[in-house]
């Protein structure tokens with residue numbers, strides 16, 4: 001795996017509280033508009049909102065039933081973007097669980113020199129796939145040892161900052177899928193794509209909130225402004241595989257069992 005770069009993408013940043021410019025210096029990080037202050041971490045910056053706040057979320061109403069027959073397909077077609085084989089994806093640790101596939105990554109159409117947001121980067125495995133191809137990633141997560149700690153409902157990045165977004169098995173963990181997608185849309189350049197996976201039949205795990213259906217995903221994406229949607233089931237990720245892979249077989253001591261035993 002490539003060594004992660006610790007270069008800060010200061011030109012892309014903005015205040016997660018008010019959207020204002022950030023002053024980043026040796027003393028710390030402060031918003032020049034609302035005076036909010038943020039901390040450095042061992043690996044980068046903690047740019048989660050500085051205090052509890054409420055946000056309005058935009059949804060569409062008044063539609064008389066949705067037809068997603070053009071959006072939901074049985075099998076994801078191969079796109080015109082990155083060509084990365086299954087073996088390389090497996091070696092990068094990105095096959096198990098979140099099920100990144102060659103077909104999915106092929107829809108990330110970003111040339112060399114692009115900057116991609118890995119929204120919910122975990123162990124930063126996507127970076128190890130993209131960096132050797134001359135594509136920079138900005139790695140963010142809500143927790144962990146990552147360059148940017150963020151709240152996906154209020155990303156600390158300016159409008160049109162990214163050439164693409166990849167988000168693997170993250171959407172089910174946020175409080176509002178609609179606000180998540182609205183923020184993703186805001187930070188993407190016009191016409192750029194978001195690719196990712198989201199839980200559907202998976203059982204409750206790691207504080208997951210919303211396990212989306214195709215209709216739910218479509219609503220969150222369309223209300224955010226995304227067009228040309230394609231949604232497909234993840235191959236070989238059926239309920240049996242889920243129960244085995246996630247340790248939820250009856251009688252097993254998987255996370256689900258522990259969660260309810262604790263309550």
Ligand SMILES: [Zn+2]
Pocket residue numbers: 015016017018019020031032033034035036
């Ligand atoms: Zn501010």
